[in-house]
Amino acid sequence: DAGVTQSPTHLIKTRGQQVTLRCSPKSGHDTVSWYQQALGQGPQFIFQYYEEEERQRGNFPDRFSGHQFPNYSSELNVNALLLGDSALYLCASSLQGPYEQYFGPGTRLTVT
Amino acid sequence: AQSVTQLGSHVSVSEGALVLLRCNYSSSVPPYLFWYVQYPNQGLQLLLKYTSAATLVKGINGFEAEFKKSETSFHLTKPSAHMSDAAEYFCAVTLTGTASKLTFGTGTRLQVTL
Numbered sequence: 001d002a003g004v005t006q007s008p009t010h011l012i013k014t015r016g017q018q019v020t021l022r023c024s025p026k027s028g029h030d031t032v033s034w035y036q037q038a039l040g041q042g043p044q045f046i047f048q049y050y051e052e053e054e055r056q057r058g059n060f061p062d063r064f065s066g067h068q069f070p071n072y073s074s075e076l077n078v079n080a081l082l083l084g085d086s087a088l089y090l091c092a093s094s095l096q097g098p099y100e101q102y103f104g105p106g107t108r109l110t111v112t
Numbered sequence: 113a114q115s116v117t118q119l120g121s122h123v124s125v126s127e128g129a130l131v132l133l134r135c136n137y138s139s140s141v142p143p144y145l146f147w148y149v150q151y152p153n154q155g156l157q158l159l160l161k162y163t164s165a166a167t168l169v170k171g172i173n174g175f176e177a178e179f180k181k182s183e184t185s186f187h188l189t190k191p192s193a194h195m196s197d198a199a200e201y202f203c204a205v206t207l208t209g210t211a212s213k214l215t216f217g218t219g220t221r222l223q224v225t226l
Contacts, residue, residue: 004155031212042202042216043156056213090155094212100146101212103155 002027004093004104012110013081021076021107025093031055032074033101034066035090043090049074050096078109086111114139114205118217126225131175131190133220135203138184143205145186146214147177150200159201162186173197198224 005024013019025032031050035043045058049068063079072093078085088108092101119134137143144163148156160171167179177188186203200221204214 033213035214040219042204042218043214045213045215048213058213092156092214097212099212100158100161101214102158103148105155 004091004102006089006091006104006107008107009105010108010110012112014112015081015083017081018077018079019081019109021078021089021091021109022073023076023091023093023104024073025091026102029093029095029102030072031094031096032068032072033092033094034074034076035092036060037088037090037106039087046076081111083111085109114143114207114215116145116203116205116215116217118201118203118220120220121218122221122223124223124225125193127195128192131188131193131197131222133188133201133203133222135177135186135188135217136184137186137203137205139205139207141207143207145177145179146204146206147171147175147186147188148202148204148216150202150219152199156202159188193222193224195224195226198222 007022033048034046037043047057052068065077068074088106090106091104094101115138117136146161147159160169162179170176175190200219202219203217
């Protein structure tokens, strides 16, 4: 049983560019959440998708957007990249509700 | 709103010694609580979870945690540390009856020495 997968593993972008990160949830899961983990910090909730809609959103600007596809996979898009967007982006999948989330290995984004 | 506070950003123990990592939570409604472990350059792995059943929760790799409502705490313990336990540990909270947004603490880095 494949767990949560994310692509790419590493990415280097320049300020002002746009980036798309991808996530495939664990088999049987219908909810995908995205987190940003800055160096030396705990993960911060960006948003959550369920039934192809954004259900909850953390304190992140509109530059951060997402999408969920009918097969439950998801994308995170970040526009107009800033140096401060450099972080590990983690995707987590779960069933809808207050259940444990299973995390992928993350995508390390570096903005130069 | 919910939050967690992890006391001690770095904890160092000798191999074979007791591991105690502290977590206190704040929640307006009964919480669900989790401990995750993160090894270098990896994602987070669930160690254990509290979901309002037994207050003493046993997890993987010999870890356990006790939910104490009166102290608003959910400390993580392991009787005997192993070198392989060296990692970053995160406490997280979510609210019952809601979608599963997790709020994490700032993490505790556990060092295990010989």
